[in-house]
Amino acid sequence: DPALIYDLGGKFDKSFNEAAYMGAARWVEETGGTYRELEMQSEAQREQALRRLAESGSNPIVMTGFAFGDVLTQVAGDYPDTKFAIIDMVVEAPNVQSVVFTEEQGSYLAGIMAGMASESGTVGFIGGMDIPLIHKFECGFAQGFKSVQPEGSVLINYTGTTPAAWNDPVRGGELTRAQISQGADVIYAAAGGTGIGILQTAADEGILSIGVDSNQNALHPGQVLTSMVKRVDNAVYEAFVAGADLEPGIRVMDLAAAGVDVAVDESNADLVTAEMQAAVDEAKAGIASGEIAVHDYMTDNACPAS
């Protein structure tokens, strides 16, 4: 049976752990199979979890989060017959599939939509804990926005420096208000549970927000411009489907692979104008063809757009 390990944020983090869970759930629904799942409680357990699952015969073992990278590097070699998949991190080993997402591309599209929706010329970005991964979102978003409104400005806030930053909707709400007061009329929330407060406040205050990771459009129909979905669920689902035959190597879940996207559904249909949709499609094509190069913050820890 396959196995899935969630990172410290926990299965229901309203973010990518939850998306992973959705993917596994879909696989169960479709195949009727069973799988094992684990939630981490502490750093020291990572290795324990991997080894125990490997030894108990689970295959493949999928894990969410870059934090597993280091441990997996150590462990993978000990279980050559087991396949591993790690999300958000590259681990080079013959039995590991590294799934990386081009968050900057998805965020770029979200930035375009924000740029077209914004009347004030100011949009906001609120990240959760101040870590590099979130800067990747921020940077893509800013580039997309600037491509539409080169003179516009992006307000940037991070909720905090401890894991509490992922679960502070109150602070999220206040940051939202602060950005609104500075003129923001579209706010992109990349902050886990904190994002709930951001979307809520944006809806309360009558401005638009952008959700992240899973499709959050329906949380406030008509008030969430879109969601930058990161199809962790697909990655998990596909890994589960592949089973022991999981392809090792780096798997880039980019726009082309539908790994990232901006969600359009009935909840935000009224907000997404045809023009906007056209711009997004054009950008997608541009990115696919290499015409548009979205800078990845991780390559040099810097962002050209800010």
Added chain:
Amino acid sequence: MGGRSAAAAPAAIELRGISKAFGAVQANRDINLTVPRGTIHGVIGENGAGKSTLMSILYGFYKPDAGEILVGGTPVTIADSQTAIRAGIGMVFQHFKLVQNFTVLENVILGVEDGALLRPSLSKARGVLKQLAADYQLSVDPDETVENLSVGHQQRVEILKALYRQADILILDEPTGVLTPAEADHLFRILEGLKAEGKTIILITHKLREIMEITDNVSVMRRGEMVASVRTSETSPEQLAELMVGRKVLLNVDKTPARPLAPVLEVRDLTMRDAEGVERLRGISLDIRAGEILGIAGVSGNGQTQLLEILGGYPEKGARIGGSARMNGTPLPLSGAGCDAGQRRRDGIGHIPEDRQVEGLIMDFTAWENVAFGWHDAPEFNKGWLMDNDAIRRDAQAKMERFDVRPRDCHLAARNFSGGNQQKIVVAREIERNPDLLLIGQPTRGVDIGAIEFIHKQIVALRDAGKAILLVSVELDEILALSDRVAVMFDGRIMGERLPGQTTTGELGLLMAGVTETDHIPAEAGIPPEVAHVDELPRGRA
């Protein structure tokens, strides 16, 4: 007065078969006590005999394990202090039960407020207090915060509390332990006034003189039991002392004349301003020679504490100090880095502090740990890097043996010893160091007569061994009994020096009040009321 004639009338208080245990300690065992209405009834006994416990039971603070209480002839169940108060019982505890940062007025109304709002109660209490002040000369500023009051005044507040609650029966637990003689005398006049009004008073004290002076009857407790109840007029201090302790007690200090040698401590023009800028010491000069006891008399709060602290090497923070001192001929720093309590000990200065519970002992530490207290650096208590606990324990056990500390268990925490035995531990620790100079503050406060006798003997023995002793006490009796010379402090100054044999309490009282010898003014004029009647006291048993 009342007591004798009203034999038929029911007693104000009758206790029958009261027993009380705290865990394994039997504090009261089958106690009977009858207190006739309108009398002053003394209760005496060694430290830890169970006096406070018995009175606290009467006041509803503790619940007895067995026994019966009758108030005015009717049995009452005193479940809590509220019942006691309603039964007309008031109590002034040995350790005051005041809220330190409340005003006098707030303390007085606490628990007997009229209605949910404070304002009416406060203004009513203000009026009543004024009346009580006039009736009993119990004046205190109703708006002063209690922590700013002297202990004497704090006690007044406790008495006012009881009177405000209209107590008919007033229990006072060691009320004079912290009072100056003048304040004590004032208190007794108030008590007599109350008695004249028909109120009943129970007085616990360690001072037999007070018993003889003011009580009608006296009961003696020993080890939780009531061993005797007698008419005061039919007994003597010697007999009472023997009943209390179970052996004969010498009430007078037995000492030969001093043979003073070279000066050990010379202090010149010592001045001190505290952190608030208040001048506490205004030019103190004194000499103490080897083999003599210099007594410092004075109402507390006139700079004695500051003097002891500076000489002991720990002046209060932020104080500014002037003047100089020499110890055995070498300069003794009075401030700055060299003024250090540890260094003082190495210089041969021992110190029995005024407050044994706050400074002299760590109450949670065992007796043996307290024997090393202040002397933790001493070489015989240390073995290289580590403290030599075995050595300390052996030393502690030996000291407890020599000073008859009871119980003789050095593993017991200090707080589990009675006051007298706590004081013996401190005295033993400091005296046995054989210091060249011993600073002593209030050596016998709250200590029973058996222990007083013992401590006094030790102090005299140290003097006879050729050591210098500075003795600060508010007990004039004690000063006169022990000192070879007496200096009187007032307002940060030394008002004069006298030889004990050649002075009277009256003369000292005047000096304590700040009246210098050259002023030949009538005794009553210009003297604060607290000290005006010092000379009327019959004293000088020494």
Added chain:
Amino acid sequence: MDKMPKWADVILTPLISLVLAMGISALVILAIGESPWMALTTMVEGALGSSYGWGFTLYYATNFVFTGLAVMVAYHASLFNIGGEGQAAMGGLGVALVLLYLPLPHWAIALPVAMVGAAAFGAAWAFLPAFLQAKRGSHIVITTIMFNFIAAALLNYVLVNQLRPVGSMDPASARFPEATNLPALTDIAAAMGFDWGRNSPVNVTFLVALAACFLIWVLIWRTRLGYQIRVLGRSEPGAVYAGINPVRITVIAMLISGGLAGMMAINNVMGEAERLVLNAVEGAGFIGIAVALMGRNHPLGILLAALLFGFLYQGGGELALWTSIPRELIIVIQALVILFTGALDNMVRMPLERLFLTMRRTSRGAVK
């Protein structure tokens, strides 16, 4: 003149309290529709049933010993150090800097050097709160809380912007050099010829922790400094009378406290992760408070309490890993254990005392 024998107070009371806590926990487990028996066996099996489980239990316990001792030393000076979290985090930074930037050829050399680094950084983080408390009277509870937040921010900055290898997603430092990796206890056991605790993170730091317990016991109860700390903790006027400088002792006690908290990093950062990750402390600083208080501020008690919490952590972790019981259940069980053994202990002690008192009375009566 104690009310009951010491063994009853030291063993019986906590044991009964523990049973009560477990009883309530069982009710909670029942209430969420699971089997308490299964939960218990999973926990015991997972934490104590194998050398591997023990390896984890001891690993966690090691963390808690350090933070517990840290709280204890400060507590004896009547300082409530709730900054263990921040101090331990800074200790991790100290370890990382030492191991990354000093060429240390062998773990036996690296360990003492890293210990110094960890202790120095932890102590440094405790210094300012201590100094402000001693000199300015700034309440140490507030300042240490604030310093926890500040440490988190600082560490975040340093990890993300300075120590993180370029291109790495993970806000973590590079791995420490291979040579400095501490031997796990399993390696030591293997060297001695038997198989123990394979793949568990417990390492030589556990032995360091045991030594620390002993040394702190010596420090507090056998040295002059310890005596002075305890005096100051009981009575400041007493300390002044005894010639003990409150400012000096306050600062020293907090430096030791912070140093101990920092030393935790030897275990989790150097011994387990072998690199510095964000939030490496994971709340062990706060658990240290509970451990110290439950351990009655005595190293032996702290060791036992740390083992108990290590057991709860590992057993609870197993529970969450292999059953459908949410991991928050462990937090609830921990809370109940803290509550019953630490705060509601008199609920058990009072009736016990009464029992022993009547037993003693009747037996004494019989002798008469």
Added chain:
Amino acid sequence: MNIRESLIAILVLGICVVWALADGAAAQQGIGSALRLMTPLLLACLAGLYSERAGVFDIGLEGKMLMAAFTAASVAYITGSAWLGLAAGIGGSLALSLIHGLASITFMGNQLISGVAINFLASGLTVLIGQNAFGLGGRTPALTGDGRFGPITLPGAEALRDVPLLGPIYSGLISGQTILVYVAFAMVPITWWVLYRTRFGLRLRAVGENPASVDTAGISVTRLRYTAVAIAGVLCGIAGAYLATGLSAGFVKEMTAGRGFIALAALIFAKWRPWQALFATFLFGLLEAIANLYPNLDLGVVVVPSMFMNALPYILTVIILAGFVGRAIPPRAGGEPYVKER
């Protein structure tokens, strides 16, 4: 009231005035944000004030708030009524207060341990129950409509909106808050009045300073302390309900995010006095609002990294504490159970 005791007030108001002069619009937003952010702090701080003034230390403010936030959100979601949610919030917090009372009053246990345990208990139970009830990993579903406390427009706010100075202050700041904000602010004078003008307040303060004084006056120490602890429970309950049903729209695990500890710091900062509590919590709110509004302070030569702006409120707190506030002396009997017979 001397200068030293008013220092926090002067400081806080000074910051407001300077800010308003420098950038009126930002100041209005920032101060408004501060008012919202300080509300739970203020309520929790006053809760701690009652408890600690009565001699029962309470480091479980965080846990009680968290529990209240959870019960409030759950009941508000199920019933659709914010008011019922509020009642449930108070109930949840009170239940923990009762435990604290049992441990620290009846069984004379260690108050700090009890507080720690309560924090753990709340942190675990909220998620455990929430997961059991809603299956959202401890979150409650989002609240809508009457399930939340909405802003209240005070009379005359619209009319005054354009009046200079008064308009922004009255219409922009004072009006438009939820009812619980007004409750919190009203609690300050009420607490002051109760503490210093009523019989209950006198006894409460006495029992925290010297319980024996209360006992010998024939008043039950136990009852007084339970009352104080219960009041603390109610106030924490309101604080938690405000977090979940006023400021946000539902419960998220650990959503108190350390506010209980900040409230505790504010309480010490305020030296256990109500007016000072107001200003101390205002200061924390203000500092957080400033950090929110200026996430990357550009000082020309260097850009202060956002991590440091995030830590700024804590750094400033330490500086202010060391620089201005001086020694804080807790209620004398605080932290110690009242033990009559050893």
